[in-house]
Amino acid sequence: METTTTYVLLGTDGRLTDDPAARDVTPELCRDLYRDMVLARRVDSEAYHLQRQGELGLWLQSLGQEAAQVGSIRAIRDSDPVFPSYRDHAAALCRGIGPEALLAQWRGVRQSGWDPAEHRFGVYTLVLGAQLLHAVGYAMGVQRDGSDDVVLAYFGDGSSSEGEANEAFNWAATVHAPVVFFCQNNQWAISTPTGRQFGAPLHRRAAGFGLATELVDGNDVLGVHAATRRAVEAVRRGGGPALIEATTYRMAGHSTSDDPTRYRTAAELDHWRARDPVDRLRALLDDRGWADGAFLADLDAEADALGAETRRACRALPDPDPTAMFDHVLPGGSPTVDRQRDAYAAYLASFEDAVEEAR
Amino acid sequence: METTTTYVLLGTDGRLTDDPAARDVTPELCRDLYRDMVLARRVDSEAYHLQRQGELGLWLQSLGQEAAQVGSIRAIRDSDPVFPSYRDHAAALCRGIGPEALLAQWRGVRQSGWDPAEHRFGVYTLVLGAQLLHAVGYAMGVQRDGSDDVVLAYFGDGSSSEGEANEAFNWAATVHAPVVFFCQNNQWAISTPTGRQFGAPLHRRAAGFGLATELVDGNDVLGVHAATRRAVEAVRRGGGPALIEATTYRMAGHSTSDDPTRYRTAAELDHWRARDPVDRLRALLDDRGWADGAFLADLDAEADALGAETRRACRALPDPDPTAMFDHVLPGGSPTVDRQRDAYAAYLASFEDAVEEAR
Amino acid sequence: MTTTLSRAITTALHHALESDPSVLVMGQDVGALGGVFRVTDGLQKDFGPERVVDTPIAEAGIVGTAIGLAQRGYRPVCEIQFDGFVYPAFNQITSQLAKIHARTAGRITLPVVIRIPVSGGIGAVEHHSESNEAYFAHTAGLRVVTAATPQDAHWLLRQAIESEDPVVFFEPKCRYWSKGEVADEPDLPLDAARVVRPGTDLTLLTWGSMVETCLAAAAAAEEEGHDLEVVDLRSLSPMDVDALTAAVDRTGRAVVVHEAPTFGGLGGEVAATLAERCFDRLEAPVRRVGGFDVPYPAARLEAHYRPDLDRVLDAVDRTLAY
Amino acid sequence: MTTTLSRAITTALHHALESDPSVLVMGQDVGALGGVFRVTDGLQKDFGPERVVDTPIAEAGIVGTAIGLAQRGYRPVCEIQFDGFVYPAFNQITSQLAKIHARTAGRITLPVVIRIPVSGGIGAVEHHSESNEAYFAHTAGLRVVTAATPQDAHWLLRQAIESEDPVVFFEPKCRYWSKGEVADEPDLPLDAARVVRPGTDLTLLTWGSMVETCLAAAAAAEEEGHDLEVVDLRSLSPMDVDALTAAVDRTGRAVVVHEAPTFGGLGGEVAATLAERCFDRLEAPVRRVGGFDVPYPAARLEAHYRPDLDRVLDAVDRTLAY
Ligand SMILES: Cc1ncc(C[n+]2csc(CCOP(=O)(O)OP(=O)(O)O)c2C)c(N)n1
Ligand SMILES: Cc1ncc(C[n+]2csc(CCOP(=O)(O)OP(=O)(O)O)c2C)c(N)n1
């Protein structure tokens, strides 16, 4: 079997490789990406603690996957539509989705937090792989519109085993859809390692479907950025769909309900901690002197403020109105639902009346 | 992209290539395979005419695909379990499934015709691709039993787009199941050509999943036989799952309800008619003098007898008992179904009583 | 215009494609072949392969990409080739198509129509004769409709395509070749039931493939002096319960007829609703006549499986005699 | 033995794995993790990864391979991680698992059990709180059961595994941590309903997550002088209609309570059956209390969505006052 080498631009030693793309690496780019990652990590960590304090029902951490997300979303146009999975907080933040919108779903006050049209960023999809077909369909619309948008769709290694994910790969290849499938291969699907998920590397499977493929070190934000840019521009030029597999690691449990010590070792975690994507870029910044004290202090302050805002916004999220669930069942309206809303409102009011009377 | 050459043992000119497997080609083997193909074609043709005469509700012809089916099923052990699709009549006949069993489903008197355990040949699966997962599960059982059975599963080019088919490929590769997926790529899925079904050749996709693959001329019965034997023996030795793509052609309409002139040309049909699998082997037999007059006359007579038996068996298939549908809903029995059976039997009897009284 | 039910659908699709450039027709073999029932016959010729799209054989893919297309502003009309082949798309339909509008608090609307030839009666092989409307009607967030006449087939489909709702549109395949008038205007909204035959003694409530059977039963009963009313539900979800209730309040007796397996079928919903709402008016229990609770049998048995005139009349007689 | 419902399932699985070498447990994360609810905790350690099988994330694959394993003589017990994730397997369940026995005229039996944690009440995110039993109960060829107590969870599961039928086994996840006795013997067969509280004034018919709610309602009603009977259906298909009918014939009044959306839910089947069978005994319409006909809402609204003591009592009061 042919072996594929992983594309790396910023090595684990914090130094740029001699790949030609190194020429495009500017101090500004590095600082921007570093800022995105640091802020994302802060929001993620705050959310984790908010869950522990009972303020959120659940949280799925993006910890460790910042480079894969930030590197990829910063490589496409802000106008390019994105179909995320559910752990893509760093990408969401890059699209201007704030803590309030990000946390609403996990606090249980709404089923989704933001306007997909406004941010060109779909709502999270919890049913694994379902969003990949939506992305392909959207890309078929792009084709029909004659637009040069490229659609980016995130998914996980585990999700790739779903039939629907594979239908999406095949469909995209068949209709030559302008879509980039971006897999964050974080080595685990809850407790299931990739070795029990597939029998051959995903990027190789993707090539078999006829997709252009890239295998990239997902903890190398510059590499992810360069590889995604390359893939996206080829798609934009009409080269047909692509799949990027970014090798990364889920540093936290699957979710705040998970206990990863049941299925993986501390040594494995240590191995990956040494490959932390934020530290790696920081090493480059330090080495080159591209991040001065003022920049770092400002970023610290910005992160602190964002952390405070995350806590505030979370706690301030209002409980939904009891009848909100009746509001958007069918856009055309439903007499069944209307009857139930009215009856339930009257029922609730009867308790208030009873309380009133009891006074 | 790497190109794959199609494996051919018996060329379109009716001559053996210089492939080493040519050494294993014996007159007996050729006569046996020829006989299987001729008999299968006869049954298929009789069934077609029976449908035209209103004796069958529907028939899906195997015409043109005899080499792919006969070559593959004759390359495995008779004890190896097979999971067919719905057009695999030639394969079924090789497993001793007679015309009566074969036609029952299409006459509408039963939902399936034969005992899978007896013939090591599953019932036809009309829901595209569903049988591939059954084959993988069965193969997992084979693994657990420590048996050296190899499971063979047939499917079509169109079916390969279903999510379930791809789940099967991935699952088999992941658990290293002793299964061979055999695709009869007959160029069409009803009116849909392979070019609108997938974006890259199926055998290449299969390799991407981590399956061992073979691309073989599906109208070359000797080539199919050799390739399947090779693949199956590798699987039997523990080499993990394989996929064989056999390039063939559906010479008839999709079914007796189809009108293929709506979507394909006479020229295309002519092209493939010149590659007829039965004629091709016959050319070799003639060229080598391996089939004498007695053999051919016997075969003619045998085919005629089988044709007559097909017509007889079809017409003799008894209409089912009205209450047969209540018989095998739940093995453990169901009071709901029992009540309905009793009520319906009483209801039917009431008509007979009425008729009786009217006399 | 007099036409077949199948042709009434074709012309509705033609009209939609012509009048709204965002409408797409997609499915297996809908192009050159015109679909296995020829319902999309000629559309690809008139509107090209980008608007009448032959898809790979992947039902989840059909519905999933339709969802994406709808998010991009298109109005896909998907065809599922047969009732029994919609299940691979069940995940996309129930968890995505039905829920995305609610999940996004109304920010995303998905005007997707899924056309499904449904029910038996054509002597087909297994998986080609399922009556599976109950699965979809029980799924909040979907509109489910079915037509029994060319008029309803044409106008319900046009209304379905124009609606912003995800609609599952069932076409009773045994009625494809039946003829009838199609008027220049719809005469009812998308979610209204239709009294197809007024009557005073008992109400037959039905839909899809069984409407004709119930009309035949009513005609036969008339000869015996019974005046049966027949109501075609048309909209299975939301259900026009006010119309159904009004009908049964008038007659005081009701029989629900559908082809799907009886247990857990939509007839239970209809009967339970009427038994509750018309409690004081009912002079007899609401009976249900449906398919049996067994997998759809081989073709030679389907005449036994499907409710027919005699089985309907049997229930009618017992209800009238109660 | 006193134990939790979740633990009662674990011990049932342990027993099955121990006593029958053909039993396999398979699903996502059932091995080292012990499942997201720890129901399979420790099983892989005791029986190894070939019998307690971590699968890829492919629900159709889980059911589809289980069908193949069953054909080879195994008895797979599959876990679907959450109710909302069973839909990718819907095709394999409805068209294959449910029908193969009938399709082969009984030649193939498929003793496959599909365990599904079901319903809400644990504050989960979307797709993790579905009550989708009606889809399966309406599918001929499946047995559908659900347990509300450790005793039933343990014994129904053992009976399900021992049965030759394909069984969908629903586990109300909000009850996983509730405690109760598990006897050394089953006290009812697999398809029997249970009168969990006898009473004379009105029968509450319910199952799964709502049994406890109905018992609480009955206790509250008792304080107001009403003697309510509570029947846990347990077997949703086939349904123990004789027991249900007998109960309502005794009390003359019935309220059906379930968590699933009301429209097209199994409550319709129960109510329609009782309204028909107990027509002359019923003193009031059979009312249904269920989830609303909307997609399951955000966690902070689930207390409004799910039937609770007050909503049950409201229906009870109106039924008693009728
Ligand atoms: C269809 C479906 N099946 C099962 C689940 C339960 N589940 C949630 S996350 C998860 C693991 C997903 O792994 P992966 O795709 O690698 O993403 P990651 O969590 O690692 O980011 C599973 C099995 C689900 N959400 N959807
Ligand atoms: C799940 C499903 N979807 C659609 C169909 C309808 N259908 C029957 S045969 C067929 C074409 C299959 O093509 P292929 O797999 O290439 O097999 P072939 O008929 O060429 O042997 C289609 C779409 C089906 N049987 N099952």
Ligand SMILES: [Mg+2]
């Ligand atoms: Mg992962």
Ligand SMILES: [Mg+2]
């Ligand atoms: Mg084909």
